[in-house]
Amino acid sequence: METRNFYILIASVAVAFTCFWLTLYAIITLDIDIFQDPDTVIIKGQAIDGELSISLSELKSDKYEKIESHTFDIKNSVGREYERIYSGVSLRSIFEVEDLISGNPSLLYFKFRGRDGYITEALPLSTVFNNLYNETIIAFADGNGHPLFEEGPLRSVIDQSVMPIGEVASQYSVQKLAIIEVF
Amino acid sequence: MEAKNNIQEEYKETGFSRGIKKLTNLDLLYSAILGIMGGIISSLIPFSLLIKVWYPLTGGTQLLSGHHVIWASIIYGLTKRKPTIVFTMLAKGLLEFMFGDLWGLVIIFVNFMEGALLALGFALMEKLGEGETKLGWGIAGGFGNFFQAPFFWIINQRWYLHWSLWVLSFMFAFISGIFIVGLLGRTVKNYLIKAGVPTTF
Numbered sequence: 001m002e003t004r005n006f007y008i009l010i011a012s013v014a015v016a017f018t019c020f021w022l023t024l025y026a027i028i029t030l031d032i033d034i035f036q037d038p039d040t041v042i043i044k045g046q047a048i049d050g051e052l053s054i055s056l057s058e059l060k061s062d063k064y065e066k067i068e069s070h071t072f073d074i075k076n077s078v079g080r081e082y083e084r085i086y087s088g089v090s091l092r093s094i095f096e097v098e099d100l101i102s103g104n105p106s107l108l109y110f111k112f113r114g115r116d117g118y119i120t121e122a123l124p125l126s127t128v129f130n131n132l133y134n135e136t137i138i139a140f141a142d143g144n145g146h147p148l149f150e151e152g153p154l155r156s157v158i159d160q161s162v163m164p165i166g167e168v169a170s171q172y173s174v175q176k177l178a179i180i181e182v183f
Numbered sequence: 184m185e186a187k188n189n190i191q192e193e194y195k196e197t198g199f200s201r202g203i204k205k206l207t208n209l210d211l212l213y214s215a216i217l218g219i220m221g222g223i224i225s226s227l228i229p230f231s232l233l234i235k236v237w238y239p240l241t242g243g244t245q246l247l248s249g250h251h252v253i254w255a256s257i258i259y260g261l262t263k264r265k266p267t268i269v270f271t272m273l274a275k276g277l278l279e280f281m282f283g284d285l286w287g288l289v290i291i292f293v294n295f296m297e298g299a300l301l302a303l304g305f306a307l308m309e310k311l312g313e314g315e316t317k318l319g320w321g322i323a324g325g326f327g328n329f330f331q332a333p334f335f336w337i338i339n340q341r342w343y344l345h346w347s348l349w350v351l352s353f354m355f356a357f358i359s360g361i362f363i364v365g366l367l368g369r370t371v372k373n374y375l376i377k378a379g380v381p382t383t384f
Contacts, residue, residue: 004318008318015354015358018354019351019354019355019358022347022350022351022354023239023240023351025347026240026345026347026348026351027239027240029345029347030345032239032240034239076285076286076339077338077339077340078286078287078289078338080285080286080287082285114241115239116239116240116241116243117239117240117241117344117345117348118241118344119343119344119345120343121343150229150231150232150235171339171340171341
C-alpha cells in the first residue's frame, strides 16, 4: 500500500472512531432513551411527583382539550416570521386535567426535550398558564390532519405571541418530542 | 508567402485564443442549468429523511447536506473555472429564496459562501498538486460544505445544545462534503464527460 493511501486510511478510521464514540457519549450524557416509544411523551421533573407518560392515542382521545387546525405564528432567529397549521392537544389542559402542578406556576419553569438530544432552554411555566389554551400545544397532525412524519410523531408548538421578549418560537417548536421537564 | 500573410490577416485573434479566461455562453448555460436543478432539489426533496430514520441525534442530517453543494463541484469539473462555481450557487440560492426558504435572503448568502469556499478549496488543492485527485476533490468538497453547519448553528444561537452535538454536526458537514461534494461530484463529472457532455476548458 502506498504511504499516501495508508495515511488516508488512518485518518478515515480516526474520524469514524471519533464519530462513533462521540455519538455514544452524547447519548449517554444527554440521557437519551433511544428505545422510548416515539408515540409517547413523558412529563416529569422536580415540580412533579413521579412521571406521567401519555400515549398518542390518549392525546387523540377527548381527555384533553383538542386544538384543531390552529394557525401558529412562528419566528426564527433571523427574524423571519411564518405561519404553520397544526392540530394537537393543549399543554395547559394536560397540566390541568392531570393536576400535575401543585405549586405556583409563575415560580416554575419547563423545558422540551426531543428524542434526538435537542433540549430547549427553560421557559417560565406561566407562558403556558397565563395564556390561551391554543397557544402552547403538543401537535400530532398537520393542517390537513395528516400525522407528523418527519417532524413527529409528536412535536411542541408555541405561538410567537406568548414568547417572552427576546425569545423566538422556532427554538421551542421541538420535533420528535419525548419529554417535558418541569422544575 | 505573401498569400499566406493575407490569409492570416482575415482572422481576428479572439479573447479565447489569447488565453483570456472569459466565461463562455456554455459556462453560463451549465451554471444556470445546474443551479436551477440544485435549487429545486434542495427546496423540495427532504433528503434528511434518509438520516432521521436511523441516526438518533440532532445534527445527523448534516451527513447528507453535501447534496446542496454537489452542483458546484460538477460545474467546476465541466468548466474548470472557479467563477462558475459561485454563479451556480448564486442561481441555486436565488431559486431557494424564491421557493420561500425559511431563511429568506440569508439563504442566498449561505449559497454564495459555500461556493466561494469550494472555489478556495479547489484553488488550495491545485497549489498542493491535488487538483485532479480524489483526495483533492474530497478536501475541497469538505471545505465547501463545512461553512453552512457552524453558520446555521451560530445564527440559530443553539448555545444550549450539548457541545458533543456541535462537534458531531460540524464533523458530519465536513464528511458529507468529502463524500458527496467531492467524491460523488467527481464521479458524476467523469460520467458526464464520458457520456459526451462537452467541457469548456
